[in-house]
Every structure is written in structure tokens, then in C-alpha cells.
Amino acid sequence: MSVPILSPAGILRLASVSSPIINLSAGNRREFILCSPDAIRAVLLEEAQRVTRPSKIFYWRQLMGSIREEGLPLALRSLKNDHVQSLDPGLLAASIYSSDGNHHTIDERKLNLAVLSLMLSGYGAPIPPASLELFMTASNRVEWYKSELNDNRTPGLPDRIFFAQAVTDQRQFALDMFKQIGRDLPAGLTDPELYSRFKEEVDSLIGIIHFSCKNISNAIGWIISNLAAFEDAFCRNYGQSSEKTDDPNSQTSGYLYAIILESLRLYPPNWLFHRTAMNNFSLCGHHFIAGDLLHISPLLTHRSPECWEFPDTYQPARFMAGGKVDPWAFIPFGRSFTKCPGTNLSFRIIRAFVEKILSENIVSGRGHFVPVLRNTISLNPFPLHNVLLEKRSALVPA
Numbered sequence: 001m002s003v004p005i006l007s008p009a010g011i012l013r014l015a016s017v018s019s020p021i022i023n024l025s026a027g028n029r030r031e032f033i034l035c036s037p038d039a040i041r042a043v044l045l046e047e048a049q050r051v052t053r054p055s056k057i058f059y060w061r062q063l064m065g066s067i068r069e070e071g072l073p074l075a076l077r078s079l080k081n082d083h084v085q086s087l088d089p090g091l092l093a094a095s096i097y098s099s100d101g102n103h104h105t106i107d108e109r110k111l112n113l114a115v116l117s118l119m120l121s122g123y124g125a126p127i128p129p130a131s132l133e134l135f136m137t138a139s140n141r142v143e144w145y146k147s148e149l150n151d152n153r154t155p156g157l158p159d160r161i162f163f164a165q166a167v168t169d170q171r172q173f174a175l176d177m178f179k180q181i182g183r184d185l186p187a188g189l190t191d192p193e194l195y196s197r198f199k200e201e202v203d204s205l206i207g208i209i210h211f212s213c214k215n216i217s218n219a220i221g222w223i224i225s226n227l228a229a230f231e232d233a234f235c236r237n238y239g240q241s242s243e244k245t246d247d248p249n250s251q252t253s254g255y256l257y258a259i260i261l262e263s264l265r266l267y268p269p270n271w272l273f274h275r276t277a278m279n280n281f282s283l284c285g286h287h288f289i290a291g292d293l294l295h296i297s298p299l300l301t302h303r304s305p306e307c308w309e310f311p312d313t314y315q316p317a318r319f320m321a322g323g324k325v326d327p328w329a330f331i332p333f334g335r336s337f338t339k340c341p342g343t344n345l346s347f348r349i350i351r352a353f354v355e356k357i358l359s360e361n362i363v364s365g366r367g368h369f370v371p372v373l374r375n376t377i378s379l380n381p382f383p384l385h386n387v388l389l390e391k392r393s394a395l396v397p398a
Contacts, residue, residue: 007150008271008299008373015303015311020284024295031293032286033300037307037328039284040296043275044336051275051294054338059204061341066201067181071124075208076181078345087348091118092356097389104389106224106357108217108382112136115220116213118349125180131173138169139210147376171195174205208342214378215269216346220353221381222267223260227358228387229369230314231259238358256358258316260350264332266314267371268298269378273334296338298331299379361389 005014005024014022020036034040043050064080078084094114098107113132120127145163148155155163175195179185182198195202227235234255277292288294303311307329308318319325328335333343340346357363369386373379 006272006295007375008379009375011272011297011300012303012373015300016305018306021286023286029293030289030291031295032288033295033297035300035304036284037301037326040301040331040335041328042283043294044296044338049278050281050288051277054273054275056204056207057338057341059200060208063201063204063208066183066198067178068183071122072181073120073123073177075119075212075342075345077122079208079341084344084348085122087118087352088121091121092352096353096357104391105387106221106382106384106389108221109136111217111220111353112213115216115349115353116209118352119209119213119216123177123180127177134169135173135209136213138166138173139206139214141166142170143210143214143377147374150377151375170206170210171202174202174209178202178205211378212340212342212346214380216349216353218269218378218380218382219260219264219267219346219350220357221384222269222379223263223350223354224357224363224387225369225371225381225384226263226266226314227259227354227363228365228384232364234259235358235363254320255316256354257351258319260347260354261319261330262314262316265302265308265330266312267373267379267381268302268332269380270332270334270340271299271379272297273338275338296331301329301331304329357389359392361391364388364390 005011014033014035017035020034020039022033022035024031024033034043042048060079064076067076067080069080072080074085074087091114094110094117096106096111096114097104098110099105113129113136116132116136120132141162145155145159145166148159172191175191178198178201179194182201185194186197189197273296275294275296277288277290277294280287280289282288301307305311307326309315317323333340333346364387366386366388371381
């Protein structure tokens with residue numbers, strides 16, 4: 001079976017192509033992939049006004065204007081106030097592991113719920129764990145269904161029924177939250193009427209909660225996979241030397257930050273996004289017309305030999321002090337007006353969970369690390385077959 005070009009595996013096949021723009025047009029369908037940092041910069045710079053603004057970010061900003069100041073979840077407070085709130089360390093204590101009797105590993109579902117709980121911390125009304133479970137189950141089913149469509153597979157009737165119910169469950173969860181945090185909402189409306197009037201805001205909530213949660217969890221999974229495969233000494237010695245400090249400029253903290261960045265370079269969860277040309281323009285020998293579909297893949301640009309030395313090789317040192325990185329060649333969370341508004345909070349949550357895992361466990365590898373890049377909306381590393389976790393002796397009861 002052929003590999004779709006717009007899949008992670010298909011994208012990586014294009015990484016060696018030395019061209020700033022790749023034409024994917026077929027018949028009357030005109031679409032292109034922007035590969036080089038210069039091409040991406042020329043198209044995405046806000047003042048260029050060459051492509052449509054991402055509707056999701058537009059609706060997020062619309063959502064920010066429609067919610068109250070108090071009783072907001074951490075994720076929304078950080079977006080609304082443009083300031084990353086302090087993380088509640090108590091919420092990091094949630095179990096994210098599962099055990100097969102001999103070893104324990106990071107459980108994807110538990111990690112998703114732990115990240116989701118942290119993102120929604122500070123919410124004015126308590127959210128029952130069963131509701132979080134239902135939302136994650138529904139979101140996973142929606143993601144699977146869309147991935148099937150992306151792979152040109154047609155789900156059967158039972159799957160279509162389950163998909164419709166999952167969409168309803170997602171929407172109800174977000175709608176219940178919006179009813180708590182919405183500002184000056186009209187009284188007496190039924191849920192369908194309220195959703196009809198505030199569809200963009202409610203759907204934006206779904207996007208913020210689900211996609212951000214999955215991207216953060218998947219990023220953590222890729223980082224732990226790289227730690228297991230390449231950083232045995234660092235993992236064993238983590239927290240054991242006097243160099244371990246809260247200072248982000250310390251040797252240990254600085255190298256961990258570089259590991260996080262290198263993992264996001266190799267395996268960006270948000271691996272593909274799209275924009276539409278608003279007008280006619282020429283760039284790098286290509287002529288674009290209004291309506292053309294332009295794809296931007298961090299997975300592709302992050303692996304370009306034109307931008308990176310040994311692009312397929314894990315080398316955190318490239319992000320250490322003195323390393324030169326073109327900011328338009330490293331776009332795990334987008335750039336310019338396409339940049340995810342929750343970037344700073346995402347980094348904080350990712351780092352907090354990675355530090356938690358390292359402080360509780362000696363992370364090591366099991367066999368050869370062969371990453372599987374499935375065609376999911378958010379690049380997903382789970383299950384972590386290459387990772388072994390051994391509880392640190394200081395944490396094992398006598």
C-alpha cells in the first residue's frame with residue numbers, strides 16, 4: 001500500500017528534497033508544501049498578509065473575550081491574561097504509571113488525565129473524574145475516526161455511530177464548562193440553543209482542552225523515549241549531584257531543556273498545519289493564486305539538511321549555549337500569528353512532568369529505539385515499548 005504524502009512517513013520521505021517549496025498539485029487541486037525557513041517566514045509574517053489567519057486562534061481569542069475573569073481553568077487563565085500561572089505541584093502527584101508485574105511504564109490514558117487535570121486546575125466548579133474520563137474517551141474516538149479518514153479508510157456504520165456520540169459527549173463537556181465561565185450569557189436557553197449561539201466559543205474550548213492535552217502528553221512521551229534511548233548516564237544520575245538546582249541555567253537543568261527542545265525538533269506533536277493563500281503572489285520561483293492550499297510541516301522543516309547538521313540524529317547539544325538555531329527552522333508550536341497561544345504553559349507542563357518522571361524513576365532503554373510515526377492528528381509515541389522505568393531506591397519502601 002502506498003504511503004500518503006501528507007502523513008508523517010510520507011513527509012519524512014520529502015526531507016531530503018532540496019527545494020524551498022514542493023508542488024503537490026494534481027488536476028484542479030492546487031496545494032504546496034513550504035519547506036525552507038525563508039519560504040515559511042515570507043508567507044507567515046503577519047505584515048505580509050499573504051495567507052489566512054488560523055481560524056482556531058481567531059476563535060480562541062473570541063472565546064477569551066466572552067469569559068469571566070474568575071473561576072477559570074489554568075489553561076484559560078494563562079491564555080486570557082497572557083501570563084503563565086504557577087503550577088499546582090499537588091496535581092503532579094497523580095499516578096501516571098501502569099505495571100505488568102515486573103516493570104512499570106507510563107500509561108498514556110493516565111498521563112492524559114493528569115495533564116488534563118492540571119490544565120483545568122483552578123476551575124470554579126469541581127469536575128468529576130468520570131466526566132474527565134468520558135471527555136478523553138470521546139476525544140480519542142474522534143481523533144481515531146479522523147485519522148482513519150486521513151488514511152483514506154472509510155469507517156463502518158458502527159464506527160460512524162460511535163463517532164457521532166463522541167462528538168456529542170465532547171460538546172456537552174465543553175458546553176457545561178462554558179455555562180460556568182461564560183460572561184453575560186442569556187438566561188432561559190436550552191443547551192442546543194446555547195450551543196447554536198456560541199458554537200465557535202464552545203468548539204474552541206474543545207480544541208484547547210483536547211488538542212493541547214494530547215500535544216503535551218505526546219511531547220512528554222517522545223522526550224522520555226529519547227531519554228531512554230540516548231541518555232542512560234543522565235537519567236541514572238539525575239537529582240543525585242549537587243548540580244541539581246532550580247536554576248534553569250544550571251548544567252543539569254540546561255541540558256534537560258536542550259533534551260526537551262531536541263525531542264520537539266525530531267518529533268513535533270503538531271506535525272502539520274495548513275493555510276490558504278488570500279491573494280496572488282510569487283515566491284521562490286512559484287506563483288500562487290488566491291485559494292491555494294499551503295501546508296507547513298514542522299516535522300519536515302525540522303529534518304531539513306539545509307537547516308540542520310545531521311538532521312536525523314539526536315543531538316541536544318545543538319540547543320545548548322552557543323548553538324545557532326534559525327527560529328523559523330524550529331517551529332514545534334508555530335510562529336508569528338500562527339503560534340499557539342498556549343506555548344509557554346505547554347513548556348511549563350511538559351518540563352514539570354518530565355522532571356517528575358526522572359525524579360521518581362531511573363529511565364533506561366529496552367531494545368533498539370525504532371520510532372513508529374503513525375498518521376494521527378497529534379504525533380503519538382505510545383505505547384513506550386522502548387522505555388524501562390525503575391523506581392529510585394530512595395522511593396522504594398523499606
